Amino acid sequence: MELKINLKKERQNTEINPEKLDFGRIFTDHMFEMYYTPEKGWHNAQIVPFHNFDLSPATMVFHYAQSVFEGLKAYKYKGKYIALMRPEENFKRLNRSARRLVIPEIDEEFVLNALIELLKIEKNWIPDKKGYALYIRPTIIGTDPVIRLKPSENYLFYIILSPVGPYYKNGFKPAKILVETEYVRSVRGQTGDTKASANYGISLIAGKKATELGYDQALWLDAIERRYIEEVGSMNIFFVIDGKIVTPKLRGSILPGITRDSIIKLAKHLGYEVEERDITIDEVIEGIEKGKVTECFGTGTAAVISPVGVLGYKGKNYIIGNGEIGPISKRLFDEYTGIQYGEKEDVFGWLKIIEY
Numbered sequence: 256m257e258l259k260i261n262l263k264k265e266r267q268n269t270e271i272n273p274e275k276l277d278f279g280r281i282f283t284d285h286m287f288e289m290y291y292t293p294e295k296g297w298h299n300a301q302i303v304p305f306h307n308f309d310l311s312p313a314t315m316v317f318h319y320a321q322s323v324f325e326g327l328k329a330y331k332y333k334g335k336y337i338a339l340m341r342p343e344e345n346f347k348r349l350n351r352s353a354r355r356l357v358i359p360e361i362d363e364e365f366v367l368n369a370l371i372e373l374l375k376i377e378k379n380w381i382p383d384k385k386g387y388a389l390y391i392r393p394t395i396i397g398t399d400p401v402i403r404l405k406p407s408e409n410y411l412f413y414i415i416l417s418p419v420g421p422y423y424k425n426g427f428k429p430a431k432i433l434v435e436t437e438y439v440r441s442v443r444g445q446t447g448d449t450k451a452s453a454n455y456g457i458s459l460i461a462g463k464k465a466t467e468l469g470y471d472q473a474l475w476l477d478a479i480e481r482r483y484i485e486e487v488g489s490m491n492i493f494f495v496i497d498g499k500i501v502t503p504k505l506r507g508s509i510l511p512g513i514t515r516d517s518i519i520k521l522a523k524h525l526g527y528e529v530e531e532r533d534i535t536i537d538e539v540i541e542g543i544e545k546g547k548v549t550e551c552f553g554t555g556t557a558a559v560i561s562p563v564g565v566l567g568y569k570g571k572n573y574i575i576g577n578g579e580i581g582p583i584s585k586r587l588f589d590e591y592t593g594i595q596y597g598e599k600e601d602v603f604g605w606l607k608i609i610e611y
């Protein structure tokens with residue numbers, strides 16, 4: 256497939272003040288898009304000026320959420336390159352999500368190359384400051400203007416880019432997380448292990464409740480026994496228990512986070528013992544009280560590594576460690592972001608460096 260490029264004449268001013276960036280509100284001048292029809296498959300791949308879509312109110316995605324997405328970041332690397340971290344994994348996961356939502360798969364290599372072209376065009380939008388990046392949002396939606404419940408026949412795939420800073424307003428300060436005991440996010444067999452857009456829509460109520468009670472996000476428990484820890488709104492979760500790094504094993508309802516996987520590999524490489532296993536909320540609460548749980552942090556593309564200082568559970572706040580960033584969380588953050596920004600050796604060969 257050929258990639259067409261149609262650039263805007265007037266570019267927006269890219270002199271953004273990184274300190275004032277609100278996550279995901281500003282978008283760059285251009286986007287990538289391509290279309291799927293049963294006759295032509297994926298076709299009409301193009302980089303075009305950022306624009307709105309003209310869609311019927313009956314469009315499938317609006318009614319039945321036939322939509323999947325990804326999140327990855329581009330970094331300014333050593334002042335003159337662009338770096339992506341394990342981008343192939345994102346497009347692989349996008350196809351896994353697509354299969355679950357009966358969406359036709361994309362050509363991962365073609366789309367990654369199109370993204371690279373788009374990034375070269377939008378290079379001036381990548382904030383040149385540690386902790387800041389260009390967030391990349393590939394999305395696929397079903398576009399049939401039909402409200403009969405069946406898979407869409409036509410689809411739109413697009414990638415938009417947004418310069419971002421830290422996901423949480425308080426930056427790297429420990430977050431306060433509320434354990435959600437009423438609602439559930441997913442159950443094995445459902446879509447929790449994919450990036451179905453609907454997963455995020457149904458999570459909003461718990462996030463709202465958490466915010467109203469003064470927390471940053473909600474922590475989900477499993478849907479069946481309501482005991483096992485699953486993940487937080489926008490990140491996977493890790494604990495340091497008795498000096499070991501422990502994270503819930505992927506039980507079919509948890510998102511297989513790429514940052515989660517990278518942190519497990521990095522932590523092992525740094526000599527930490529890492530366990531992927533079932534963790535109950537009782538074990539965590541008791542562990543905090545007895546001083547066995549000394550650290551907690553979340554991982555995600557947007558969240559990077561976000562320390563958690565307080566867990567709210569059944570009306571009580573539990574302070575983890577001394578409520579500050581723990582040494583293991585800090586070390587992992589430094590090592591991980593050090594690789595992303597070219598300060599530490601990329602021992603795993605995770606970076607895709609782009610010259611422009």
Ligand code: COI
Binds near residue numbers: 327489
């Ligand atoms: C990401 O971390 O990239 C995500 O997709 C989470 C999103 C809710 C911001």
